[in-house]
Amino acid sequence: MLSAVRALEQLLLPAECLVCHGLLAVAHADDLVCPVCRLRWRAVRPPWCERCGQPEPHFGPCRLCREWPEALRSVRSGVWLDGGARSAVHALKYGGLPRIARDMASALSRIIARPPSGARLVPIPLGSARLKRRGYNQSEVLARAIGGCWELAVLPQLLVRTRDTPTQTALTPAARLANVAGAFQLRIGECGLGIGRHPGSRSAIPNPQSPIVLVDDVFTTGATIAEAARALGAAGFTSITAVTFGRASIPDFT
Numbered sequence: 528m529l530s531a532v533r534a535l536e537q538l539l540l541p542a543e544c545l546v547c548h549g550l551l552a553v554a555h556a557d558d559l560v561c562p563v564c565r566l567r568w569r570a571v572r573p574p575w576c577e578r579c580g581q582p583e584p585h586f587g588p589c590r591l592c593r594e595w596p597e598a599l600r601s602v603r604s605g606v607w608l609d610g611g612a613r614s615a616v617h618a619l620k621y622g623g624l625p626r627i628a629r630d631m632a633s634a635l636s637r638i639i640a641r642p643p644s645g646a647r648l649v650p651i652p653l654g655s656a657r658l659k660r661r662g663y664n665q666s667e668v669l670a671r672a673i674g675g676c677w678e679l680a681v682l683p684q685l686l687v688r689t690r691d692t693p694t695q696t697a698l699t700p701a702a703r704l705a706n707v708a709g710a711f712q713l714r715i716g717e718c719g720l721g722i723g724r725h726p727g728s729r730s731a732i733p734n735p736q737s738p739i740v741l742v743d744d745v746f747t748t749g750a751t752i753a754e755a756a757r758a759l760g761a762a763g764f765t766s767i768t769a770v771t772f773g774r775a776s777i778p779d780f781t
């Protein structure tokens with residue numbers, strides 16, 4: 528019955544792909560991006576720096592991740608941020624279409640290897656002003672969708688952003704680092720106790736041995752992820768990785 532209603536709805540209000548505006552088949556009516564456009568999302572593939580997932584430099588060690596905190600083991604991205612992938616991120620962030628996170632998560636979860644069971648997904652938090660304006664944190668919506676695909680728990684409350692940082696667009700890599708310095712900390716538990724000091728706390732602070740997977744929509748220089756990992760590392764977490772849906776090709780700032 529439900530499918531008959533859906534088919535009728537599809538007939539009256541045919542859904543179209545957000546990227547190419549082609550009509551979506553009934554089987555894909557719940558998606559926002561059609562299968563053809565999804566296939567055009569260009570997966571990020573090796574050879575890459577084993578740690579940051581950036582294509583290997585032609586010579587010498589990778590400069591992108593050399594300043595990262597030790598606890599941050601590796602970062603992987605699903606697709607290159609061009610064409611339709613950029614439209615998807617735009618829809619998620621500015622288009623008021625958090626539902627698109629499902630399309631993005633299903634693509635990402637097929638490209639990136641699933642983290643071990645027991646890993647917790649931790650979205651990069653937004654500052655309070657931006658959260659209020661947008662109404663949702665796009666990284667949290669994405670993390671929840673990825674958690675559904677990989678069957679991993681999401682801890683949206685573990686990290687807080689202590690201040691609203693200006694948008695990173697148009698900043699050089701060095702300016703990006705300075706921009707996010709000290710921007711994250713662990714949320715203090717319900718009884719005012721920090722991590723590891725209150726095992727009975729009902730607040731969802733995991734054991735520092737648990738693998739943590741940070742989730743963000745886009746990776747540009749990694750400054751934000753590195754800073755979030757620094758806050759987790761300072762709290763005793765030793766196994767931190769990160770996944771992002773998109774990876775921007777880094778502009779040449781020199």
Ligand SMILES: [Zn+2]
Binds near residue numbers: 545548560562563
């Ligand atoms: Zn399409």
Ligand SMILES: [Zn+2]
Binds near residue numbers: 576578580581
């Ligand atoms: Zn690297």
